[in-house]
Amino acid sequence: xxxxxxxxxxxxxxxxxxxxxxxxxxxxxxxxxxxxxxxxxxxxxxxxxxxxxxxxxxxxxxxxxxxxxxxxxxxxxxxxxxxxxxxxxxxxxxxxxxxxxxxxxxxxxxxxxxxxxxxxxxxxxxxxxxxxxxxxxxxxxxxxxxxxxxxxxxxxxxxxxxxxxxxxxxxxxxxxxxxxxxxxxxxxxxxxxxxxxxxxxxxxxxxxxxxxxxxxxxxxxxxxxxxxxxxxxxxxxxxxxxxxxxxxxxxxxxxxxxxxxxxxxxxxxxxxxxxxxxxxxxxxxxxxxxxxxxxxxxxxxxxxxxxxxxxxxxxxxxxxxxxxxxxxxxxxxxxxxxxxxxxxxxxxxxxxxxxxxxxxxxxxxxxxxxxxxxxxxxxxxxxxxxxxxxxxxxxxxxxxxxxxxxxxxxxxxxxxxxxxxxxxxxxxxxxxxxxxxxxxxxxxxxxxxxxxxxxxxxxxxxxxxxxxxxxxxxxxxxxxxxxxxxxxxxxxxxxxxxxxxxxxxxxxxxxxxxxxxxxxxxxxxxxxxxxxxxxxx
Ligand SMILES: Cc1cc2nc3c(=O)[nH]c(=O)nc-3n(C[C@H](O)[C@H](O)[C@H](O)COP(=O)(O)OP(=O)(O)OC[C@H]3O[C@@H](n4cnc5c(N)ncnc54)[C@H](O)[C@@H]3O)c2cc1C
Numbered sequence: 001x002x003x004x005x006x007x008x009x010x011x012x013x014x015x016x017x018x019x020x021x022x023x024x025x026x027x028x029x030x031x032x033x034x035x036x037x038x039x040x041x042x043x044x045x046x047x048x049x050x051x052x053x054x055x056x057x058x059x060x061x062x063x064x065x066x067x068x069x070x071x072x073x074x075x076x077x078x079x080x081x082x083x084x085x086x087x088x089x090x091x092x093x094x095x096x097x098x099x100x101x102x103x104x105x106x107x108x109x110x111x112x113x114x115x116x117x118x119x120x121x122x123x124x125x126x127x128x129x130x131x132x133x134x135x136x137x138x139x140x141x142x143x144x145x146x147x148x149x150x151x152x153x154x155x156x157x158x159x160x161x162x163x164x165x166x167x168x169x170x171x172x173x174x175x176x177x178x179x180x181x182x183x184x185x186x187x188x189x190x191x192x193x194x195x196x197x198x199x200x201x202x203x204x205x206x207x208x209x210x211x212x213x214x215x216x217x218x219x220x221x222x223x224x225x226x227x228x229x230x231x232x233x234x235x236x237x238x239x240x241x242x243x244x245x246x247x248x249x250x251x252x253x254x255x256x257x258x259x260x261x262x263x264x265x266x267x268x269x270x271x272x273x274x275x276x277x278x279x280x281x282x283x284x285x286x287x288x289x290x291x292x293x294x295x296x297x298x299x300x301x302x303x304x305x306x307x308x309x310x311x312x313x314x315x316x317x318x319x320x321x322x323x324x325x326x327x328x329x330x331x332x333x334x335x336x337x338x339x340x341x342x343x344x345x346x347x348x349x350x351x352x353x354x355x356x357x358x359x360x361x362x363x364x365x366x367x368x369x370x371x372x373x374x375x376x377x378x379x380x381x382x383x384x385x386x387x388x389x390x391x392x393x394x395x396x397x398x399x400x401x402x403x404x405x406x407x408x409x410x411x412x413x414x415x416x417x418x419x420x421x422x423x424x425x426x427x428x429x430x431x432x433x434x435x436x437x438x439x440x441x442x443x444x445x446x447x448x449x450x451x452x453x454x455x456x457x458x459x460x461x462x463x464x465x466x467x468x469x470x471x472x473x474x475x476x477x478x479x480x481x482x483x484x485x486x487x488x489x490x491x492x493x494x495x496x497x498x499x500x501x502x503x504x505x506x507x508x509x510x511x512x513x514x515x516x517x518x519x520x521x522x523x524x525x526x527x528x529x530x531x532x533x534x535x536x537x
């Protein structure tokens with residue numbers, strides 16, 4: 001979709017078709033309708049939910065389309081037991097005191113990893129921790145749950161590259177948290193919850209079609225089945241679908257149609273790309289794409305407060321405080337306790353399974369996270385929504401459908417939670433999925449997610465530049481670097497840029513930073529000289 005947006009700027013130069021097999025664009029950025037009477041809002045974003053304010057390209061697109069992200073404090077609650085497990089970035093707990101020396105050392109280690117990044121790119125977190133003498137418990141209680149939160153995909157936390165972990169703390173474009181030598185996470189960072197994503201993508205499609213004067217068409221319910229590339233052209237076979245988006249195959253597929261193009265962007269998962277290329281894939285494509293490991297996760301969206309209270313801490317209580325800081329009357333900690341007493345409202349919950357603490361489950365409180373539950377419009381705060389130029393109106397509800405006007409937060413019993421069970425094939429026996437009351441389940445959805453294991457950074461990421469642009473093919477998708485909406489967006493811009501389209505946000509230093517990094521990492525090139533103003537000259 002971002003490549004389509006870039007091509008749409010040049011109706012006279014490109015003729016583009018985007019084929020999407022499901023009924024609407026957006027991929028994992030999906031919204032679902034829920035019962036507004038019962039839950040206080042008429043929809044949820046049930047896949048992608050938000051990002052850090054550094055997601056400059058994502059927010060620039062929102063802005064262009066009349067949408068806004070909503071600021072929300074990124075409060076996290078890890079574990080339940082106050083002595084052994086519970087910690088949070090909202091106030092210090094016993095567990096944070098217990099790991100004081102490890103936490104102090106962690107800051108120094110981050111600096112070493114940064115200085116020797118090319119080496120640590122190939123060292124997984126589970127090897128890095130003993131290398132620096134960290135205790136096993138520090139890994140199990142603090143590091144793995146935190147890593148799972150960043151990379152939430154699969155249940156692969158021990159195998160994540162140490163360099164990627166360092167970047168999440170130190171890289172200005174990816175940074176989510178400020179490290180603190182005393183409390184590990186310095187503060188409650190600001191997050192931005194996304195507006196209704198189905199509307200965003202609907203508006204995005206319209207913007208592309210209008211701006212391109214029809215030279216870029218977005219065709220939904222059409223699946224690409226096969227590709228054949230020659231020196232002169234790319235032949236594509238595609239067929240109509242019923243709008244299903246799963247990897248289980250399509251019932252009653254439409255007749256295959258064959259077309260010729262000059263160039264191809266494959267913005268699908270790496271394994272789907274290999275399937276499509278089939279015997280046409282080069283040796284290098286087979287190695288680089290075949291190295292991406294995928295895992296199956298399931299999200300269960302529910303309203304089961306008992307389940308949540310059984311495994312997590314949803315509410316502040318004074319027994320959760322660090323006794324040491326209370327005795328010392330530590331001024332900063334006292335302020336944090338006071339704040340937590342009134343405002344402890346985590347968005348993210350993480351817990352380790354007791355029998356294998358490297359394996360993790362996560363939950364979200366969507367009512368605390370997503371702004372429609374507080375009465376915000378589906379366009380986001382101050383978002384104007386549909387541009388005046390667009391004659392048609394959106395096909396979906398843009399109102400929150402909130403039950404009790406004036407009431408800031410609904411009671412916990414009315415909250416919508418989502419629990420994600422990770423890595424079906426590696427962890428299913430640990431899942432507590434059966435504990436969720438079936439009558440309180442709102443929605444269940446399977447997702448295929450890439451693993452950020454260190455091998456991804458050894459066998460795929462550095463080699464993308466050797467397959468991009470060869471055989472009339474470019475690749476796009478978050479998997480090319482890191483599973484985040486912002487990377488997915490930037491990867492599409494980069495593919496279109498390499499084919500001659502302009503980068504739409506070249507005047508924004510903020511947006512350009514990640515774009516220039518991505519071009520270098522994935523395509524092995526710099527921005528064109530006329531675009532290298534300011535910082536990037
Ligand atoms: C539950 C969940 C929560 C997440 N939360 C966040 C979050 O809060 N913030 C964040 O930044 N990221 C989040 N992510 C990650 C984020 O969703 C992804 O990084 C990003 O959306 C991936 O975009 P993509 O374009 O690479 O892939 P996709 O979104 O998977 O897009 C690929 C598209 O290709 C289509 N397709 C596949 N095969 C074919 C074919 N043969 N023919 C035609 N079309 C085809 C698919 O239908 C799909 O629309 C989350 C992911 C999940 C699963």
